[in-house]
Amino acid sequence: MKKTLCLLLTALVLAGCGKDDKKTAAAPPADPTRVAPSPALIAQLKLAPVSTQPVAETLRVAGRIDFDEQRLARIGATITGRVTEIDVLLGQQVKKGEMLAKLNSSELSTQQLAYLKARAQLELNRRNAERAKSLFEADVIGQAELQRRQSELLISTAETRAAADQLQLLGVSPAAIERLGKQGTINSVTPVVSTLNGFVVERKLALGQVVQPADALFVVADLSRLWAVAQVPEQQVNQVKVGQSVSIEVPALGNEKLVGKLIFVGQTINPDTRTVLVRTELDNSDGRLKPAMLASMLIEAKSVERLVLPASAVVRENDEDHVFVALGDGAFRLTKVKLGPEQAGQRVVMSGLKGDEKIVVDGAFHLNNERNRKEMEGS
Secondary structure (H helix, E strand, C coil): CHHHHHHHHHHHHHHHHHHHHHHHHHCCCCCCCEECCCHHHHHHCEEEECEEEEEEEEEEEEEEEEECHHHEEEEECCCCEEEEEECCCCCCEECCCCEEEEEECHHHHHHHHHHHHHHHHHHHHHHHHHHHHHHHHCCCCCHHHHHHHHHHHHHHHHHHHHHHHHHHHCCCCHHHHHHHHHHCCCCCEEEEECCCCEEEEEECCCCCCEECCCCEEEEEECCCEEEEEEEEEHHHHHHCCCCCEEEEEEHHHCCEEEEEEEEEECCCCECCCCEEEEEEEEECCCCCCCCCCEEEEEEEEEEEEEEEEEHHHCEEECCEEEEEEECCCCCEEEEECEECCCECCEEEEEECCCCCCEEEEECHHHHHHHHHHHHHHHC
């Protein structure tokens, strides 16, 4: 009888222990992101709903400093010839009309000779026409002969003008052509001259080289004004337009910000990079900027309505941004958010909030300390 009673008591004790184990296993784990602070701490907190406001986003795109193509001249030979003299060095400053090099051209000699022949024939036909007029007035020749002489004069005039025009196409100035007609001296040397004030930024010739009119021998650039160009991603093109304010950061100048306006937004998309070219103009009268310098272009895009929250509401946890969202029962939940950079004490909400939440905007740091304390005590 005693033995039976002992077995029964043992079974009851084991059954009770099993129930306690099941209750312990069924208890849900504590939520580490949820905190229910004391009334004293709640009184120190300031809550506010997440708001929306127009935000002018700033696009940062990689770019570079470039030549102003309206202040750039590619200078070549006007005639086929051999380089006999080079008068400037790479990087040298030159003035408009300054001689850069000299060429010797047999083609130029041939064309000068053709002009002299046309001019001589013109003089001959002019005298013949004047003599024919006198003879016609004296009734020595008929009208048909006079008209023939006058026609020959008109043809010679046209041929001389055409020969002079051809010389001008070869780079001979009107003054030089007139001097050639008076002196009759053929000169086979032609100069290559600068067409604007600036610096020689390219030199592509050598002594003795035979060059063609299609060859670019020099590139001269006016560097007093330069362009900053960048490629805007296709998805952000609708946020830029001509006239928008732009800041340019140049690493070579210690990321000093240069201010300008967009003067050009491309109308086509580069199919390889899926970007659109944008451009602004910069003053470079001090010569600090150099073409091909790397730059970052910060474009102030048009304003759009975005969710924003004050920077004071943000809590850094595990190297990520969080805010405390009110749950309505005196409790708060630490919620991870993705935010834009701070601007004027505000941060744009990229993700993590819907816009109908009420968050802690003041005292979030102390609330997070309380949450960490309770989590440590619970563990």
